[in-house]
Amino acid sequence: AKAWVLKKHFEGFPKTSDFDLKKIELPKLKDGEVLLESVFLSVDPYMRPYSQRDMKEGDIMIGTQVARIIESKNPAFVVGAFVVANSGWRTHFVSNGKDLHSLPSSWPESLPKSLALGTVGMPGLTAYFGLLEVCKVKPGETVLVNAAAGAVGSVVGQLAKIGGCKVVGSAGSDEKVAYLKKIGFDEAFNYKTVTSLKEALHKASPDGYDCFFDNVGGEFASVAIHQMKKYGRIAVCGAISQYNDSVPQKGPYVQFPMILKELQMEGFIVHRWNNRREEGQKALLKWVLEGKIKYHEQITEGFENMPAAFIGMLKGENLGKAIVKV
Numbered sequence: 235a236k237a238w239v240l241k242k243h244f245e246g247f248p249k250t251s252d253f254d255l256k257k258i259e260l261p262k263l264k265d266g267e268v269l270l271e272s273v274f275l276s277v278d279p280y281m282r283p284y285s286q287r288d289m290k291e292g293d294i295m296i297g298t299q300v301a302r303i304i305e306s307k308n309p310a311f312v313v314g315a316f317v318v319a320n321s322g323w324r325t326h327f328v329s330n331g332k333d334l335h336s337l338p339s340s341w342p343e344s345l346p347k348s349l350a351l352g353t354v355g356m357p358g359l360t361a362y363f364g365l366l367e368v369c370k371v372k373p374g375e376t377v378l379v380n381a382a383a384g385a386v387g388s389v390v391g392q393l394a395k396i397g398g399c400k401v402v403g404s405a406g407s408d409e410k411v412a413y414l415k416k417i418g419f420d421e422a423f424n425y426k427t428v429t430s431l432k433e434a435l436h437k438a439s440p441d442g443y444d445c446f447f448d449n450v451g452g453e454f455a456s457v458a459i460h461q462m463k464k465y466g467r468i469a470v471c472g473a474i475s476q477y478n479d480s481v482p483q484k485g486p487y488v489q490f491p492m493i494l495k496e497l498q499m500e501g502f503i504v505h506r507w508n509n510r511r512e513e514g515q516k517a518l519l520k521w522v523l524e525g526k527i528k529y530h531e532q533i534t535e536g537f538e539n540m541p542a543a544f545i546g547m548l549k550g551e552n553l554g555k556a557i558v559k560v
């Protein structure tokens with residue numbers, strides 16, 4: 235088996251030389267265990283801050299995959315079945331089955347299984363619970379989402395449309411902006427080319443925003459907070475504009491606009507709703523099958539390209555979910 239390890243803690247933006255591809259020996263299967271091979275692996279933004287906080291140099295990179303069971307000594311798992319696992323950047327691994335999630339039983343053969351890592355997986359669930367439980371969106375409201383053409387953001391916007399809201403999204407290229415319009419966003423703009431973020435946000439919704447689903451943090455969030463409506467809600471989902479900073483960014487500070495507009499701002503981690511995973515996946519799968527949620531995947535071929543796919547995603551090279559196909 236092969237695995238990617240963190241060779242050196244990232245300094246600033248990750249580099250391919252910070253990773254090492256290692257051969258690892260797999261243990262012999264014991265009763266109750268299964269042998270799996272990764273088919274699709276996910277590269278996600280959280281891996282960047284997680285590696286800094288919770289990993290030692292030499293550790294296998296954290297991550298999830300869709301994997302196929304190729305040998306089984308566990309009656310609950312048949313050879314050939316696909317599951318979602320949380321076994322890091324590895325081609326093969328052994329599991330006792332406790333950490334494996336089967337795909338929803340209604341998953342049609344024609345639907346890519348990689349969606350279990352994106353629109354119908356953790357990022358889709360982040361959008362679902364963040365919007366419903368943190369933003370608490372209501373029909374007729376205006377929702378703002380940044381990194382809108384990515385895995386989480388693209389689902390946030392489409393769920394908000396399903397919920398009867400007006401949706402404004404920002405993304406980092408004209409191609410992404412065109413995609414957002416295609417999938418039903420009411421307004422979208424390229425935050426890299428607008429002359430003034432403040433004006434772009436104002437133009438897209440002159441009355442302001444009821445909900446702001448923040449994937450980016452930093453300067454974007456500091457500007458957007460001033461355009462919230464009274465009693466607006468901000469779901470703090472991610473801060474990708476800050477993950478690669480060696481020196482923490484300084485304010486501006488949020489207290490004043492929060493008081494004046496009586497805002498609510500809540501950080502969240504999708505795992506809070508692990509006990510409702512099935513409900514979320516079922517709903518997302520249904521909307522995908524009905525064509526109400528469209529998806530795009532940025533598929534990089536080859537396990538050897540995991541670091542490049544990860545770095546590319548952090549740079550914004552992905553439209554939709556960044557996936558590696560082994």
Ligand code: NDP
Pocket residue numbers: 278279280356357360381382383384385386387404405406407410449450470471472473474475476502503504505547548549550551552554555556
């Ligand atoms: P995406 O698919 O959106 O990929 C990341 C995107 O972030 C890039 O494509 C890029 O798009 C954008 N980006 C990168 N750098 C910057 C920057 N400096 N400023 C603005 N945008 C930037 O990733 P996900 O959908 O998986 O994740 C989106 C966010 O949600 C992340 O912050 C992530 O950490 C967070 N998250 C939080 C979870 C939680 O439980 N709280 C769970 C899952 C994700 P562009 O071209 O538009 O710049």
